[in-house]
Amino acid sequence: MSSAAHSSHETSPDLLLELAGITKKFGPLIANDAIDLKVHKGEIVALLGENGAGKTTLMNILFGHYVADEGQVTVANRDGGISALEPGAPQAALDAGIGMVHQHFTLAENLSGLDNIVLGTEPIFRLKRDRTKARAKLDQLMSGSGLNVDLDQPVHKLTVGEKQRVEILKALYRDARLLVLDEPTAVLTPQEADSLFATLRQLAATGLSVIIIAHKLAEVLAVSHRIAVLRGGKKVGEMQTSDADHRSIAEMMVGREVPASRRTERAPGAPVLHLSGVTIDRGDDRRSLHGVSLTAHEGEILGIAGVSGNGQAALAQLIAGLSKPDHGSVEIFGDVITRFDAHTFAQNGIARIPEDRHHDGMVGSMTVAENIAIEDVRSKEYQKFGFLDFAAIRKRAEHAIKDYDVRCPGPDAQARLLSGGNIQKLILARVLEKSPKLILANQPSRGLDVGAQSEVHRRLLEARENGAAVILISEDLDELLTISDQICVIHAGHVSSAIATAAIDRSELGLMMAGQSKIDAQHAATIPTADQGETR
């Protein structure tokens, strides 16, 4: 597809913002290469691109966090004229009516929503605060936009969706004319995302302009008017959303054809891991499991869907052998496990792809080769007379680098210098080379770009073909629906029974993730839990 920039807007009097020839270099890396972008009043523009395409850099320049090496930003003034935006000054961007909602919220959690919104909008050296006007204005904004939040609650008590609403209100309170949202749906359930999009559409209709930074296609197709695609720091395409086509944009983003992950039908084999009625009570739903029962079979990918912080971490720890259940039993190939430690589980053929790959998946200061061998230093393969056999370790690493296409200077490179995608490939190489019986993959593709993501999926499907059981914990519904055979939903430490992927209704899944649709208590019934004690 050619970059079909719509020229109908070129001379439009509605132009709000223009980025012209923005170039930004970080050392040898060109993060932004002569990027042009226009935003009109009341328009929702989606800025699409993979990780490292330069989207966030561009927005940070707009907001004054970075100063561009070349190019300039001009904004239509409120009175109709046009002026250049002072570079490197967040205050100037705020004054021009640009509000940014960062992916990692910039809220002080110890303060109330109201305090966070008002912060910095009043003269700082004053003896008293007056909140009546602020409150009146916010009440009006909330009723006009449907962004309802209890503003007197300390932010740490709000849900993620509510925090995001506070962030948006923060911008609107400052009379923002342009709202920039960086990956706004990454932390939301599908329902929350839909409601966010409805709000944005409504705000755009009243004249607010919006830029959404995203790497998921489906959602920007639903909400935006126009799409601009960045790749490798360059703008590679721009089109009206109505003309856009899913597949061609994906290729535009990645720069090559993306192999679609396909699951071939396959009958599941014997059960590998069976949990029955497992309860781990830590007094906090984020870290507890309540009467969880599930079974992972050979040659099957079992997806665990859920919004993060609903007990996934507790489940992952349990399956890795890092914690011991208070009640219930864990069976591996039919044997009841009595020793709960990582070594026992690893001996039984359980391998893990940890959630935080930088922190738990590798040792940054050690070399690539050492990181590949690190879980098996006790095995004879890497030893000679009781000492480590570095020649063998290097040889193994060289194979892994080649087979798994780990882009790095060599086996002796420090692991922390690798990119996220390459670290994940390193971990895949370490895990899969052992031909594990069960792979625990916790958020294996989070934060990876489309190319690396499809590589992770291909490898997991390949392991499944070879008869391994895979437990895939993920927040990404697309990922779960594409590669899992069955899906369970985890919410507040409860896990639903498995549903065949083909039989799943997407919106029902979203409701279950949000805890609005009752997770069936069939498993929980086998063992009395605190919740049930109350209902009896």
Add this chain to the structure above:
Amino acid sequence: MEIVDILLAASFWEAAIRIATPLIFGVLGALVCERAGVLNLGIEGIFTAGAMAGWMAVWLGAGLWGGVLVAALAGGFFGLIHAILTVPLGLSQHVSGIGVTLLATSLSYFTYRTALPDVSSPPRITPFQPLDIPFLSDLPFIGQALFSQTAMTMLALVLVLVTGWVLYRTPLGLAIRAVGDNPSSVEAQGLSVYGLRIGAVVVGSSMMALGGAFLTMSAFDAFFFGMINGRGWVCIALTVFASWRPGKALIGALLFGAFDAFQVRLQTEVGAFLPSQVFLMMPYILSIIALIVVARKADYPKALLVPWFKGQR
């Protein structure tokens, strides 16, 4: 009972408040720094510098309130060093703080010895005198316990109210509390993270120095080596005890003062049976116990000890 008699005496409470005064200054100062996200372990040295600078200024003829001002400036100077090292440069707050303590202590001793090379005991000044407020000082009990303290103790008590007001009732306090929890929240709203943090550390350090100045200009009348004797470190612990709140800081300091005043009186009662060191330990042991009970639930400012750099997120 003797113990009850001790606790009911006005002189006991008078001593408790007097002993608590330098701690009130110190805890408030530490609290202001930490609310902005900077741990200031320079406190012990800043106490020493405040004690030395205030006393020496008065000895050189500056007048008592002139001495207080000089002490505050000295504290602010060392606070600025700590702030520059830890805020824009982002160095370890522990290392920098201990460095400031060593520097400020040594520099104070050095100045003292250079100015007074030959004396065996330091020259004495006329310190702040107990107030005699009409009517109030004549009230029974509270007149002696509270209204016959020196002006610096009154200043400390007023400072509790001022600090509380600024932190919880003004836009500046809001910004300080925000920058100690999530600096990005402050930057995103167009305020300067560095400005707020440096300002808080400088002002907090000035307050700490007043605690030292109280010792040489109110409690005693001269400067001695080693006279701070760990009071700064006690303040760091009391800040946690106080959950970073000025009102609780006052309670914590008074509690410590009361323990200390109590052990002195207990010594005269039962000193025959137990060695005096046991009594000297008492306020510290009781503080540790109180700290264990309270601090287990302590709600630290989230960005405490975490350096923040512009353009990095």
